[in-house]
Amino acid sequence: MLKVYLSGEIHTDWRERIIDGAQGLEVEFDAPVTDHAASDDCGVAILGSEPDKFWHDHKGAKLNAICTRRGIEEADVVIVRFGEKYKQWNAAFDAGYAAALGKSLIVLHGAEHQHALKEVDAAALAVAETPEQAVALLRYVLTGDLPDAG
Amino acid sequence: MLKVYLSGEIHTDWRERIIDGAQGLEVEFDAPVTDHAASDDCGVAILGSEPDKFWHDHKGAKLNAICTRRGIEEADVVIVRFGEKYKQWNAAFDAGYAAALGKSLIVLHGAEHQHALKEVDAAALAVAETPEQAVALLRYVLTGDLPDAG
Amino acid sequence: MLKVYLSGEIHTDWRERIIDGAQGLEVEFDAPVTDHAASDDCGVAILGSEPDKFWHDHKGAKLNAICTRRGIEEADVVIVRFGEKYKQWNAAFDAGYAAALGKSLIVLHGAEHQHALKEVDAAALAVAETPEQAVALLRYVLTGDLPDAG
Amino acid sequence: MLKVYLSGEIHTDWRERIIDGAQGLEVEFDAPVTDHAASDDCGVAILGSEPDKFWHDHKGAKLNAICTRRGIEEADVVIVRFGEKYKQWNAAFDAGYAAALGKSLIVLHGAEHQHALKEVDAAALAVAETPEQAVALLRYVLTGDLPDAG
Amino acid sequence: MLKVYLSGEIHTDWRERIIDGAQGLEVEFDAPVTDHAASDDCGVAILGSEPDKFWHDHKGAKLNAICTRRGIEEADVVIVRFGEKYKQWNAAFDAGYAAALGKSLIVLHGAEHQHALKEVDAAALAVAETPEQAVALLRYVLTGDLPDAG
Amino acid sequence: MLKVYLSGEIHTDWRERIIDGAQGLEVEFDAPVTDHAASDDCGVAILGSEPDKFWHDHKGAKLNAICTRRGIEEADVVIVRFGEKYKQWNAAFDAGYAAALGKSLIVLHGAEHQHALKEVDAAALAVAETPEQAVALLRYVLTGDLPDAG
Amino acid sequence: MLKVYLSGEIHTDWRERIIDGAQGLEVEFDAPVTDHAASDDCGVAILGSEPDKFWHDHKGAKLNAICTRRGIEEADVVIVRFGEKYKQWNAAFDAGYAAALGKSLIVLHGAEHQHALKEVDAAALAVAETPEQAVALLRYVLTGDLPDAG
């Protein structure tokens, strides 16, 4: 069973496309909470409100870190996707965290981010653009099968 | 001797301000190559040119990783500064790398980045805005002295 | 399956409230022996009596350490509760042990202990007051669901 | 050179007595900031005030953690003293942190705390009452010399 | 499931007595090959004979090390028994190996070996004489139940 | 369940002979992709073609490293076979990788390679010539049974 | 001070060219014994002769492993050179050992070995052909200076 953690962008359906594409493979996926509102407000919703936005965010980010750290630490492969918008510093943070733990890192991003992501890509074992390529990578790793050339 | 690695933004003089301010303290600073052009082109300059920009960047980023990894791994404290411009994914990557290794992390950024950096800040032992605050932190850690209240 | 170790106070039913509340979640709980008399006397009961109270205690504490270390080392999340009475140094010791191993730490205590526990809280990813909050934290970590606002 | 970290009680002169007694031995001592007021307020003094006492304490405790973690991680021997007053949960936390890292732990406390500290003592390589005994321990470890029997 | 490795003496039935006594407990036992002749000759039997007794022994000892290292590394608890006869240096070696890996160590030996085994006992969490005590220890660790006082 | 990774030569049926011979034993085998063409071209087949042969190879080798690292890191025993032909530097690389992680290493090779492989053999717990010997080793490790002398 | 271990080929003067070229840089070099005869015979010369060539080699290889392991474990950067002749499996073994420990790996070899070394190169942060390039890499890592373009 290959454990794969899906980190990064939460505004497109890339996780679903990978999970769907990998059906039939011996893969177990994990991911952060991808409901943006829940992810932002979880800390104060459970532990009490904070008038200061910094601590509001802080409580939530720490709570989400329980999921994220466990997800990365237990993974064999960490896939981090950078989307087209936003700073996405948490995605790069996760990539650095995974790299320091010696995890196999796969990075997904469009060609427009190549230069800005060069340090992240340099720590990766594969750099791809599409979720379908990520599925093909997982299939090869687990079965040795390559996509049809045609 | 406290070993401090200064990661992140390379377009302002924040490193100089910290190093100057810390004079007289038992601190040893390390930093990446901050000459932007050298940092971008080091790979091909030494190892041979690449027609493809991706591999041009890749060679350079890997070479810079020799410095960066060593700097973080040998540090007691890693200070990461996020500036006002650019994606700065390498800064967030370094922060994640340092966090995974259990390094004491200090993050510097302006108030406008608080929400976007909440996951990075959540892993830090101090979040500050100015290089002078970072100096005061180092002074306190090493001597127990606090800034004059006046 | 999330592995959770429940350390600390043994004089109230907080463990039962968390375990009951977490029914249906993929959590596996572990805890020290909470029968106070057995916990105090286990060493001499099995390994032979000691006239000196220090060694009586020592034998028992070492035997209990077999449980405690394993519980913490295998846990994803360590929840430590500080009650209203007693020194509870073993609870703080467990928190430090868990922190050094990089475990996700959740601390439970009443508001009256905030100042005295500030170093322990500073190492935690969440600080809560009630067992019900701990259950809500576990539910969020595992399902992404937040408590109803109403 | 033996590196020794002196953790715990800050209201008596036990650190000075150990450092004085160990003169001439190849020992390098480290300790937390022991100025109670500075230690409590360091976070807000450098990083800005907080209206909420919890976050006031939190900022300070995290900043002090930079010193404490480094002190313990670099130490060969960690000596933790429990005094007569206060909760001293940070001392027990440090002892747990040191134990998890496999540091040689020496605990100092009066006989009245034996039962309450049994789990901490069980992780120690020596349990003593006085700073002078700690000095004798260090001298033996470094020179093989024992105190005069007379 | 508690994983227990049974190291040391191979000339009495102590392993069987522990395994029998622990029936019904969630314990998984592992042990070295205890057939003395097979253990001595395994290397040459599989890999080819050696005229020199040192290399004969060497081949066998290395092959047995595959079992022993794995047994200790995967164990939660390592029980090492020292019998009445022979040098049993391999038992002490296993105890040191287990101690360095931070395993919970239980040592079994008769009173006559107390002084000679003091360094090994000092690294143990329990020192017992009989296999039945070891069973009682495992039962307590797993269930919290103590032997009947009567 | 003993986890065994089969590294090295891909041009003979040694893996099949070990897997067949070990039927009935509690062993779980893992291996790299042994389809030579797929292994060479996997990178460009999934991630896009490269005009430069170096990067063509590089992409493939990194992708194969996802399998290899995981295989070695999860293994209890790593068996590396050196065949009669080719440089087989990846086999020696895997052996070094396994040795640094403290894995139990078994090396298979013909007598003609003894001198050239002396550093690799020196890190191994067993050096054998045939797959059948490897099977006998695994059988002994798991059952204590030796091959019939006849 | 950057610690660099120079592993691999012992039949050309590449080590001298790197050490000479790096004069003035803060580098400390280490290397295996490069006297071929001494390296081959050291085991029997010190520990006694062996009639069997395998054990003759074995004794020497283990003794050399004391140097090699220490050299790699203490290094920040490991440079491994593959020459034109011989199997050089020990060089690839060292590269794997260094990679598993997370060392920064630089590989030197001629273009004719690119395909055979692709797995080793894939683990490296730089792949170069000449000792002079290695010197330029070290200079850049330590000073940020690049070679003159002219």
Added chain:
Amino acid sequence: MLKVYLSGEIHTDWRERIIDGAQGLEVEFDAPVTDHAASDDCGVAILGSEPDKFWHDHKGAKLNAICTRRGIEEADVVIVRFGEKYKQWNAAFDAGYAAALGKSLIVLHGAEHQHALKEVDAAALAVAETPEQAVALLRYVLTGDLPDAG
């Protein structure tokens, strides 16, 4: 500077012979307290007498463990000598401790102990009989020089 820890037998002058023989080499030696009486009584001499011989020994053994663990953990090479008399289980324990930490282990003993020490020898990188051989090993490791054949 090579750090060498000299463990084991304390009744002959083997340590002095190694230290004398290694003069001029860049070696730093460490050793346990070798005054038998001080080593046995150190615990009670500093921490107070114990009527029970077991605890008398226990206090001393734990105190000596402060020296021993540090000595082994900081060493590059651990030399363990087994003499002709006594059980010397502490020597075998140290060897196991060193092996588990991946230290380079050199074992010294007479031919009469070969069979009984086969598991210890199997973990060693060199097995010698005399202190002079140990000196020759250290000289070779540090300088590449072999003893004169004559």
